[in-house]
Every structure is written in structure tokens, then in C-alpha cells.
Amino acid sequence: MTNKIHFGWFSQCAGPIGFDSPNATEGADWREPEMYQKMAQICENGKFDFALFADHLGISVDSGNRIDTHVEQGVTVCHDSTVLAATVAAHTKHLGVGTTMSTSLTLPYQLARQISSLDHLTKGRVAWNIVTSYSKGAFDNFGYDSVPEHDARYDQADEFMDLCCQLWGSWEKDAVVMDKASGLFADPDKVKPIHFKGNYYKSAGPLNMVPPAAGRPVMIQAGSSNRGMEFASRWADAVIVAKQTVEDMKKYYDSLKEMARKYGRKPEEVKVLFIIKPIFAATEELAAQKAAEPVSDNELHRAITQLSHRMNFDLSKLELDEPVPVMNEKGITGGQTTLSRHQTAGHRPTLREIATREVVGNNLNITGTPEQVADQLQQIMETIGGDGFVLRVNPHEHGYMQEFVDTVVPVLQQRGAIRQQYTGDTLRDNLLEF
Template structure:
């Protein structure tokens, strides 16, 4: 039986990054909703599961230095992802919409209420991309003197999740009556305070909004570190991750799925989706030519700034053409596996090679005709037992996504490797469809 593949769209920067790319849609304005709504509609035409918007809570600098390079390139300038998700949900009917919200810099009550509202307004299509945040600029903006240690942020996140779930459960499933005759909206005996007191949070409850459509929103997480994977195993409905080789994907997939039994979870209920951006064209020769196109110095240096932000390390001082020094993941206060995923199997790539990979986004070097790309995607899924992919595509790049939907998706659909129509009503329905 052909294994079906889930697809999502990941917008890493919902802002000006990419506005000057020659492949950007003419006239697209990152400040207006149309650009994101149009891209989401293309994804919905392709029967994707969701669109996920990253978020950034401050203009970063290179290891505490000037913010000038980030301002110059528009790095970490972006919309609030919750507002953006709502705008996109209003112009789609089936596609899930994912907002990125921090457990370190958001109040649990506020988040639980926002997501419950957005889930009802989108008819059960909201996803919460859970992050703990690592940018010093973000913590500075919220009045914190320092960035907590990596694992400590996850300890706080565990308690954050426990509190949110108690708030969503503060209303029993049948609490809402809506009896017009008696005038009773809800049964008071079924809506109760929670009186939560933990190491990080205190909250009386109950929530003053009814729980999400299915009791809780779909949760997405991108943890690649050991502690991050443990967190995802406990709380996530889907995990998105970037890996450079099929072997590394297999190791991650098996490790993540193998942890789920500890929390009494069915491995089929947690989807592992790998970040990719295939290069394809009508002929293999044209696809190879596309893949060989050089990356501009502008994009290269922007990628290095982005890597510095993710790692909370200044990489701009390193030699572009020397191998990047190996760093212990525990020494990195930001995304701990940002570097190590490029230094697998004894490889020591240069900063130029790593930054180029980040710009192109073509993890696994998936290149060819639409049929060849479909072959590679199917083979990867069959080899690792995975669940699907997310395409990391700039929201300006409508043409790329349109061509993927028009050229690659039909091949997969004809082979029975992807849904041809939506059968569910909610995002969770679509994720659990296969």
C-alpha cells in the first residue's frame, strides 16, 4: 500500500525578508495580508495540512553587538503570528493555521484564551507552534536581565503546558447549554476555578472563554535537542525538523517515536515532518541548472545573521571558507542543533557552505523533474517511516509554491501518495487522516 504524505508550509520570516529577491511576486507587500493569504490559498489548492508562521519578539544583533545588519536586511522584523494566522484563516476553508507563541515570554492565561478564541473563529483549524525563545533581544524587550539556560526554559515550558491544559479543562465538555427558553448559557456546576500554583506560575481560573473546538489546539514543536525531543514527545501533535541526510532523519524519527510510550501516547498520533525545499523543473537538466545558481552575497550574509540569531553566537567574525569550529550543543544558548545538524557523519563544512544550505533550503539535495522529485519524496518516507514534509518557502515566493502545487502535487496524488480532497473538518482530522 502506498504511504500517504502530509505537507505543510513553513514561513520562517513573515516580514520583509526576501522582498528584493528576483523571484518575489511583483507588487507583493509584506505589510499587507494579501501576500500571505494568496500563498495559503495556493497551499489549500494543493491540499496541504497547514500553514505555519514563525515569530520573533525583537530585532536581534550579532552576539549583543549592533542591530544595524538586522535592520538593514529586515531580519527578525515581522508580523505578530497570531494576528497573521487569523487573517489567513479568514480567507481559507480547510488549511490549518499555525501561530508561534513563546512559553517563556507569554502569560499562560493570555495564550490559552487567545488560542481558544482563534480555534473557534477558524472552526478548529488552529495550531500552536510551541517555542521557548532564545533571543537575548526578546528577553530584553520583556524586561528580563538574562536568557535562562536551555533546559531550564523547557522545565518552565512543561509547567506552562500543564497550566494551559487545566485552563482548557476548566469547562466540562457539556458545560455550555445555550438554552434560549430558560436563558441558561452554561451550567455553573461544570465551570470551575483551577487554583493552580507551580514553581513558575499561579492562576485562579477558570478560563473566560469556552475551550478549543476539540478541547485543545493542535500543538507543533521543533525540538531537536535531547531535552527538546523529550518535551515534544510529551506535548506535540506534530514535530517539524531540518536534517541534512536520510540517515539523520531516520535516527531522529526512531528516537522521537520511541519516546512516546513513556507518556502513554500512540506513535501514529504524533506526526514527524521534515523541512525541505526541492528544486524541480520540466527537465532534469533545467533542474540541475537551477540548483547550480549561485547565492548572492546579500543572501549569504543575511543567512549568517540569521544563524547568529538562532545560536546566540556571533558567526560574522568567522572566515567564510574555513570549516566552522565544532561547538558543544550545551554551550549554545539558542537552537542547540543549528550547527550540529550540518556537522554530521564527520563532515566539517565551511560557513559559506552552511549559509548557502540555509539560503537554498534544499535539505537532502532533492532535485529533478516533478516525477523524480515525487520519487525521492516517496523513497525518503518509505526509508525512514516518516509522516511528511514542510516546505520552507518565503511568503513572497508565490511562483515556487504554485509550481510545486501544479507540477509535483498531481504526481503524488495520481500515485495515491497524497490526499486528493480534504475529508476532515479540523486540522486534527487532517493530521490523523493517515
């Protein structure tokens, strides 16, 4: 029996995507807080570890340098994830909340200060989802002439992380005294400047906000490329990744854990969580009917637009029903494994097939009754070795998440495969519980 399974919720877009879905909750409005708060409360009832909100810093353009398609479909229109995470945290008690912030388009001092504040205001439940950003539209918005090369962004990110950690370390753990009798707030001998100067950044320090209670926040990353995995194994507490086969999941899991060892970390300190969205129903027949439901043209084309944004490459130039060519991933400035994870075992799917998979989200074809889905999830974890899953569910889809929590979660709890109650006070406690 493997360790218990961790679960998280990943909201790929805290915006209008999904407003027109037949599965969208009636009356849910992406602009208002209740939609996200309700979904987070459902996840907390299911004893999930965290809710993670993606973010985008600009409206992307197509190969013709136009924003029309993205505006029409609402792709990359979204809330600021940091503000959203704080709003959700105020309406939950145990669930971790993850904000996505860019190492390329944020200043280290600003980020270190915001995350420190969020850590205290959420009582240790915040997570920072680290991204390097790849959208030309985002870089244009921040005044850059071009998007840096993929690996170069990670080189910059390593220095960014080093600076943040030094800022968080500019206060010793026992620096704050808050002695009422003497009026002494903090010991100045234990709060020091850092005088950081690197290739990309410099900062005098110290931080003017006390650091996170644990010294640094929980950090999440989604590195799939070799350089991304190297970065994740050095810095991340949890990694989220999408894979299409159990074999690829096992390969990724083992590789990342081995990389963590090379950085002097214990493998169990880095949780690997795979992105899924199972299809389930009361009977096998009903589940099969759900799985066979067609994807609408709107959903299909929106998925292609999202994939294009993720890669920083306009996929609409390709034929919809022709096999997608194998690309030189090193030349892709965005997500370098966006396509190759679908091109497994020599199979070259069409763009329609890839986009359909993205809409459905059912990686590994996990389908059946709640008991059968629980069986499959446990078997996957047994084969891989750990650590858990994140459900990529649109925040409009309260019904889907409620049904998962009401039907699949109890089965796993009865089997002792997931927690029945929160035992820790912080997100880090919950991630390291098992």
C-alpha cells in the same frame, strides 16, 4: 507502501526577508495581507495540512550589542503571527493556520484564552507552534536581565503546558447549555476554578472563554535537542525538523516515536514532518541549472545573520571559508543543533557552505523533474516510515509554490501518495486522517 504524505508550508519570517529576491512575486508587499493569503490559498489548492508562521519578539543584536545588521537586512522584523494566522484563516476554508507563541514571554492565561478564541473562530483550524524563545533582544524587550539556560526554559515550558491544559479543562465538555427557554448559558457546576500554583506560575481560573472544541488545540513544536525532543514527544501533535541525511531523519523519527511511547502516547499521534525545499523543472538539465545558480552575497550574509539569531551566537566572528569548529552545544542558549545537523559523517563544512545550504533550503538535494522529485519524496518516506514534509518557502515566492502544486502534487496524487480532497473539518482531523 507507507501511509500518505502530509505537507505543510513553513514561513520562517512573515516580514521583509526575500523582498529583493529575483524569485519574489512582482508587487508583493510583506506589510499587506494579500501576500500571505495568496500563498495560503495556493497551499490549500495543493491540499496541504497547514501553513505555519514563525515569529520573533525583538530585533537581535550582534556580538557588539548592535542592532544595525539585523535592521539593515530586515532579520527578525515581522508581523505578529497570531494576528496573521487569523487574517489567513479568514481567506481559506480547509488549511490549518499555525501561530508561534512563546512559553517564556507570554502569560499562560493570556495564551490559553487567545488560542481558544482562534480555535473557535477558525472552526478548529488553528495550531500553536510552541517555542521557548532564546533571543536576548526579545528578553530585553520584556524586561528580563538575561536569557534562561536552554533546558531550564523547557522545564518552565512543561509547567506552562500543564497550566494551559488545566485552564482548557476548567470547562467540562457539556458545560455550555445555551437553553433559550430558561436563559441558561452554562451549568456552573461544570465550570470550576483550578487554583494552580507551581514553581513558575499561578492562576485561579477558570478560563473565561470556552476551551477548544477538541479540549486542546493542535500543537506543533520543533525540538531537535534531546530536551526539545522530550518536550515534543510529551506535548506535540506534529514536529517539524531539518535534517541533512536520510539516516539522520530515520534516527530522529524512530527516537521521537519511542519517546512518545514512554509518555503513554501512540506513535501515530505525533507526526514528524521534515523541512525541505526541492529543486524541480521540466527536464533534468533545467533542474540541474537551477541547482547550480549562485547565491548572492546579500542572501549569504542574511543567512549568516539568521543563523546567528537562531543560535543566539554571532557567527560573523568566524572565517567564512574555514571549517566551522565543533561547538559545545550545551553552551548555546538558542537552537542547539543549528550547526551540528550540517556536521554529519565527520564532515566539517565551512560557514559559507552552511549559509548557502540555508539559502537554498534543499535538504537532501532533492532535485529533478516533478516525477523524479515525487520518486525521491516517496522513497524518503518509505525509508523513514512517515509522516511528511514542510516546505520552507519565503512568502514572497508565490511562483515556486504554485509550480510545486501544479507539477509535483498531481504526480503524488495520481500515485495515491497524498490526499486529493480534504475529508476532515478540522486540522486535527486532517493530521490524523493517515
